[in-house]
Amino acid sequence: MERHFDQELSELKEVLLRMAGLAEHGVAQSLKALVQRDNSLAKKVDTDDVALDRLEIEIDNRCIKLLALRQPTATDLRFIAMAMKISSELERIGDQAVNIAHRAEELSKEPLLKPLVDIPRMAEHAQGMIHDSLDAFVYQKPDLARAVIRRDQQVDLLNSQLHRELTSFMIEDPHTITRCLNLMSVAHNLERIADHATNIAEDIVYLYEARDIRHQNESAG
Amino acid sequence: MERHFDQELSELKEVLLRMAGLAEHGVAQSLKALVQRDNSLAKKVDTDDVALDRLEIEIDNRCIKLLALRQPTATDLRFIAMAMKISSELERIGDQAVNIAHRAEELSKEPLLKPLVDIPRMAEHAQGMIHDSLDAFVYQKPDLARAVIRRDQQVDLLNSQLHRELTSFMIEDPHTITRCLNLMSVAHNLERIADHATNIAEDIVYLYEARDIRHQNESAG
Numbered sequence: 001m002e003r004h005f006d007q008e009l010s011e012l013k014e015v016l017l018r019m020a021g022l023a024e025h026g027v028a029q030s031l032k033a034l035v036q037r038d039n040s041l042a043k044k045v046d047t048d049d050v051a052l053d054r055l056e057i058e059i060d061n062r063c064i065k066l067l068a069l070r071q072p073t074a075t076d077l078r079f080i081a082m083a084m085k086i087s088s089e090l091e092r093i094g095d096q097a098v099n100i101a102h103r104a105e106e107l108s109k110e111p112l113l114k115p116l117v118d119i120p121r122m123a124e125h126a127q128g129m130i131h132d133s134l135d136a137f138v139y140q141k142p143d144l145a146r147a148v149i150r151r152d153q154q155v156d157l158l159n160s161q162l163h164r165e166l167t168s169f170m171i172e173d174p175h176t177i178t179r180c181l182n183l184m185s186v187a188h189n190l191e192r193i194a195d196h197a198t199n200i201a202e203d204i205v206y207l208y209e210a211r212d213i214r215h216q217n218e219s220a221g
Numbered sequence: 222m223e224r225h226f227d228q229e230l231s232e233l234k235e236v237l238l239r240m241a242g243l244a245e246h247g248v249a250q251s252l253k254a255l256v257q258r259d260n261s262l263a264k265k266v267d268t269d270d271v272a273l274d275r276l277e278i279e280i281d282n283r284c285i286k287l288l289a290l291r292q293p294t295a296t297d298l299r300f301i302a303m304a305m306k307i308s309s310e311l312e313r314i315g316d317q318a319v320n321i322a323h324r325a326e327e328l329s330k331e332p333l334l335k336p337l338v339d340i341p342r343m344a345e346h347a348q349g350m351i352h353d354s355l356d357a358f359v360y361q362k363p364d365l366a367r368a369v370i371r372r373d374q375q376v377d378l379l380n381s382q383l384h385r386e387l388t389s390f391m392i393e394d395p396h397t398i399t400r401c402l403n404l405m406s407v408a409h410n411l412e413r414i415a416d417h418a419t420n421i422a423e424d425i426v427y428l429y430e431a432r433d434i435r436h437q438n439e440s441a442g
Contacts, residue, residue: 057427060302060427063302064298064299064302067288067298067302068294068295068298071292073289074289077285077288077289078285081281081284081285081288081302081305084302084305084306085305085306085309088306088309088420167398167399167402170391170395170398171395171398174391174392174395177388177391177392177398178388181388181405184402188409199309206278206281
């Protein structure tokens with residue numbers, strides 16, 4: 001029984017890492033579609049997203065089954081509960097990548113406004129944050145999770161900076177408005193991806209640093 | 222023991238409904254701050270949001286404790302697992318209301334661009350969706366949850382419509398750009414609130430209509 005449970009837990013970790021890998025890949029591909037003005041790649045991001053939707057359901061089902069059949073306690077219980085929250089965040093990251101891919105298709109219809117510098121930088125942060133938050137989860141590293149939370153500020157800063165810059169462009173030349181709005185939208189999606197990674201990181205700090213739940217409200221129940 | 226568990230479950234429902242009530246109230250107040258150009262109310266939305274952050278943690282702790290001490294099965298187990306997902310969604314709704322309140326403060330610095338019609342309509346939908354999705358959860362009404370999911374399209378439609386209208390305003394008169402961007406942001410926040418309510422509704426359909434998990438993968442474990 002114990003050995004099986006350990007195996008099921010490590011399978012759950014594997015599926016989560018696979019899901020995180022796909023989410024990260026989706027973000028990378030949506031950016032590539034944007035930078036290379038590649039519409040067929042943009043469409044692929046959309047179709048690939050189905051895998052993330054399925055994995056969310058698979059992870060939920062695995063977690064509910066583990067909770068029902070194994071009745072885990074303490075850390076294992078918290079791990080499984082957090083896995084369900086984390087799978088939702090990863091699924092949302094996939095949705096954001098799809099939004100970026102749609103914006104990339106729109107942007108490819110008009111000439112390039114200016115070389116893309118801040119957006120790829122934001123994307124690099126966002127991908128790193130997804131990666132690190134899942135590493136922090138699976139390898140029990142709350143310090144790494146805290147670093148992800150700090151990194152979110154840099155993404156917010158890049159987003160505000162770009163927002164101001166694009167607003168000036170729009171005011172100076174109204175012909176750029178549609179492109180600026182699409183770029184703002186991409187930046188905003190990246191900022192949200194970073195937020196999702198931050199949510200995961202916050203869950204992990206709660207998971208690994210909160211007091212053992214068995215010592216909470218012991219008078220209740 | 223049974224009686225206690227039932228009581229704990231009904232307490233959990235109460236806390237969730239309280240949290241949903243606060244989330245709905247936050248959205249209503251942020252809109253009021255916007256429409257009435259009331260900056261002190263906008264600031265209040267920001268400070269009130271702390272209560273939602275606390276309730277998310279409280280609900281997580283209650284759920285983990287119930288899972289650990291009661292080892293529930295079947296519907297109760299799924300209910301508790303979904304409660305944790307739903308508390309996250311409600312907390313995010315609170316964050317969106319705070320964003321709207323910030324935009325309201327910015328918008329109050331400039332004259333009104335045009336009477337607000339679509340935004341209050343979107344807000345009405347979003348609030349109704351939060352309300353109905355929680356009713357569907359607590360009173361076990363998957364049909365009501367499905368109605369929430371359908372209603373999301375109307376909000377998306379209003380958002381796209383407003384986006385187009387505001388883009389035309391910006392092109393015609395660049396002096397309106399800052400205001401249009403702030404209004405777009407508010408509409409986008411409302412659309413996200415509706416998305417969160419839709420996520421809750423989708424969780425509820427999964428909760429009440431999925432097959433009993435004890436009959437899934439029976440060969441495993």
